[in-house]
Amino acid sequence: MMVKGIVKKGEYYDSLTLMTAARKLRELSGLLDSAIVMGTRENRAILEAAGLTVEEFRASTDADLLIAVKAEDALLAERALSEAESILKSVRTRADSSLAPLPRSIETALHLMPDANMTLISVAGKHAAGEAMRALRHGLHVMLFSDNVPLEREIALKEYAMEHHLLMMGPDCGTAIINGVPLAFANAVNRGDIGIVAAAGTGLQEVSCLISNAGAGISQAIGTGGRDVKEEVGGLMMLAALAMLSEDPSTRVIVLISKPPHFSVLEKIGKVTRTLGKPVVAAFLGTENDSIRRHGMLPAGSLHEAALLATALSQRKPVETVTTYFARLRNDLRVIGATEARKLQAQQKNVRGLFSGGTFCYEAQLLLRDDLDEIYSNAPTGKSQQLKNSLKSVKHTLVDLGADEFTVGRPHPMIDYSLRDRRIIEEAADPETAVVLFDIVLGYGANPDPLKEIVPAITSARKSTSQRQRYLPMVCSVTGTDKDPQNRAEVVRGLRDAGVIVAESNAAACLLTAFIVHPIEQSDCSHDTPV
């Protein structure tokens, strides 16, 4: 066995390019392991831990590219190194094929496009705040996709933005739709009169897609980053966005989405919403309904409910139609659940949720907490308990595969399905697994061909359970629209063909899951848990 590595001084690539290259490299035969990373201290530590380090790496800096390979013998290792270089070269050539060099700074970009008004920033966290401040100083609105930005920098950025009447979305803002333009991870949704402000990325995607699929549309969808509603940040961006939407003549209905805001932030939001003059639906997942109602907002117990409430308001239908809709949906799901439950063996009693959307994992824990005892998660909330080993499920387990621990040196699970594919097969092999619950997120930025990624894993899981004379229900939701590059209808069809039960939302998928593990044969379910 042989480990070889090279340092390419001063060659910088963005992380997505490197991960794409690393993935191509891993396809080489005879290669045991490999890495292509920038030479940051963190990355060097990771390489060290993985036994993928050579002496030359020690003196490398942030701006140096490190390529390391582990192979059966020296010849294979050499070949892999030169292959890595040619892969990178092909990526670079594509990037450099335009005649003029790309600008290297905001200032030069402004020289090329003096009337730019938005900056989308996704550079490494430690540099991100500096770039964002530069953009704000030039009078540009900012969407800051990067995470790992210190809290005090976030506050400083947002305070500056407020003073200068600029949007400061993020840090850690994965999605937004401004003037109909999807930014970063977003979906192709209808335009309409519903404005969204969200401190939860996949929450925004789910709500905007469900609204669009229900026939209404989005005026603006503004992300704030998850920390905005914490006490320290004080909801600066949520309040500013709320003010913008209240003044925007194209917005008639407003939806707010976040995990429970700090009570002081909720008070500030309430001060605005009580006198806003436009209906506000709040999906503050986990906040008591009464404390939302008190501020003149309409509480939604799930993302799905928030979307349908907003749609009803937008279409000038009574909100009671939503209640009726969910009653019918519950009944349908109950029937399907009972049918599935009959196919299970006695020992199949555990739910295994494998989520790519953080908000979905969170929402699932809230929606299932009354139906399942002992939920474990790597991102526990409410009564859920901390998983000891995120890679190993116990009892009912709901895992956020997009958590930092899984995304170091690997693309997000919405892009790279390999981790989840492996996990689906593992969970299927466990004789106690009753349901595999998962999400598929479509849209710009997400994997362009999710069926190709996930269907082979589903098929293989199905084969292993049927060999053991077992049936395993797989339940999933697909966040997206038919206008998304992946086309939701096609993805849903493909999943159904593979034997997956596709629910219309994450909330519906959770409810169905509950009905499978705890079947209710009668139609008189008195639950009033919103879906």
Place this chain on the structure above:
Amino acid sequence: MTHLFDQELKVINIGLRSFKDTLDARNVKAVQVDWMPPLSVSPQAASIIAEKREQIEDANRAAVERILSGKPMLVGLGKALDTIPRMKENLLLHAGPPIEWKRMCGPMRGAIIGALIYEGLAGNPEDAERLAASGEIEFAPCHEHNAVGPMAGIISASMPVFIVKNDEFGNASYATMNEGLGKVLRYGAFNDEVIARLKWMERVLYPALRKAVERVERIDLKAIIAQALHMGDEVHNRNRAATSLLYRALAPQVVRTSERDAAASVLDFIGGNDHFFLNLSMAAAKASLDAARGIANSSIVVAMARNGTDFGVQLSGTGGQWFTGPAPVPDALFFPGFTKDDANPDIGDSAIAETYGLGGFAIAASPAIVQFVGGQARDALNYTLQMYEITAAENRAYQIPSLDFRGTPTGIDVITVVETGILPFIDTGVAHKKPGIGQVGAGVLSAPAEPFVKAYERLAEKVVKQNGRCGQFSSGFETQSTA
């Protein structure tokens, strides 16, 4: 803020390119920034610089205005001892930031040996080395005596020098006459041929040119450089056009003022040395940049210079202080029989050309030498285009024909160097690392980061002192200062 909703969204994307692809697919107007990490500076310095940005930019505008409005004129020649301020018999001026004998690289030692023999202070190389190490000989940077020298840049007391005057501000600069290529003092050669040529230059070339320049009174160097850029020079690694233009100005006067044989040999010498103008383009740059020194708060670079060991930088707003780091070895095309292993780290004051918006910064004007930068005319264009990222102005006199006569990128701003991580791009000659051998190639290189980081951090300290601000911070590097 609400009117964002009424505008067409136009996006600058910094980071993941796939986000730009999405925008392209939706026909949204977007520009991709090819972002690279900034140079690593102390966070305190960065926050001070961010806070004082407006004052710094005001100062930079003033500094750049002085650089651009300079009028460098060749007004005469004189002996170094009589002409250069504070010149002494036992003083040798050298290229780059200050350096003592024991840290000097091979070619600089070679040139010092040659200069001591030339001055008659030593009879042979061994004596010269002993003398150089004895402490009897003083060394100082050319830059600290208003002078510049290519490669080793050695100026000794009896060497003749050009006198260039900045007519706009009254300051002057000095440079020796170019010896030509091959075995020459500036590349560290010191054999009899080298010494004999220097003696001839003193005895024949100097009086002839002095008389010729006296007769025309002044030669407008700025005009020559501007024309030469239109004729394919960048006046650092290519000086063929500028030399020809100078020749055209001097030749009739040389013939009128010198006797026939001397005139012929002088004109043969200039005509046979494509780089004859180099020392004048350097002196023109020096005279123009010196006028922009000492402007409080300015982050504009007024000198980049290398002594073959260290690469040094000076800023307008930080006085005479040098900020240094190890000089890198250039990426070069080598003469037959030599390789990178023979190359000395970068050396010479000639990076004053780049500091002034010429040389590597103007390489797009010089397609004839694109072999140095990858072989395609587009490569040269791209290097120049990139230098606009780190400069504060576009030159009003010097233009690039192939960029629709856009002014050359002029006035390096150390702040944008740090923020973009783009380092100045420099054309250069390559000396053999051993004394006595001479030139082994020519090529290009990017300046090292360290001097710019130090300069940035020191500027932040100075800005605080000037304008007041609470709190202390320490620089990541030790800075080296000179009296």
